[in-house]
Amino acid sequence: MATISDQPRGSYSYGTSYGAPYGTTYETNTSINNPPSRQTVKFITAATIGITLLLLSGLTLTGTVIGLIIATPLLVIFSPILVPAAFVLFLVASGFLFSGGCGVAAIAALSWIYNYVSGNQPAGYDTLDYAKGYLADKARDVKERAKDYGSYAQGREGSRFVCKVAKH
Template sequence: MVDQPRTTGSYTYGGSYDPNINQPSRQTVKFLTAATIGVSLLFLSGLILVGTVIGLIIATPLLVLFSPILVPAAIILSLIAGGFLFSGGCGVAAIAALSWIYNYVSGNRPAGSDTLDYAKGMITDKARDVKERAKEYGNYAQGRVQEATQGSY
């Protein structure tokens, strides 16, 4: 007996085998699955919307009655939360800066170190130029002072 792979399908009346009968196409299964999921999610979103509206209708009188207390409390809580977030952000920035400085000093060349080296070179060049110009101007000014003092005798 020869081993043949199993296939799904059905036999027709004449005894021949047709594998395409009684098998839904792959696109049909995909469509039905997507439609089922889409309809159920749409139904759930509608229920959530209705629940939200009902909750808002019930909570509105309470919010109006307690607004003199709730509004300042919300402002204070938001300021406190903002302060904590700002403090945490400054701490993270400080740790990142210290880590970058440590990596730069230890020679690991973190990101942006080439820009820092370039800027350091530019500042050094400008400082040298300013020093040379100041020396030239000092010599010029000293010569003018000597001319002025010699001319007054």
């Protein structure tokens, strides 16, 4: 009994008529599935679309250049008015955007504070509580160190006074 690996590559026979048999070339498959008239129609369609888009891009470029040529003298004549006007418009727009952003930030901050005070748990409340406890601990440490240093400084000041009096 012959196995599949013993048979030559192009000698398989299929009992059905679905598709081309294994081992046929690409040219044979494409000519079976796509007749030459269909390939021609595809090429003509793609070429027509490509040429049309290329012409439209050329017309757009030409129109832009002509518009720029016509507008250049007007821009030069009105530039003493247009440049400051553009600058003022930029400043006004920036001011409105900045004030609006500050207003949104203020509303968000007030909303967060309201939720925190009313007992709701806004985002980041646990970090705030941790920071409060950490700052309280550090303040307590600084207070103790200041008290210790104060008593140490009072002891040194008294001995320094005694030394100064004894030298004179």
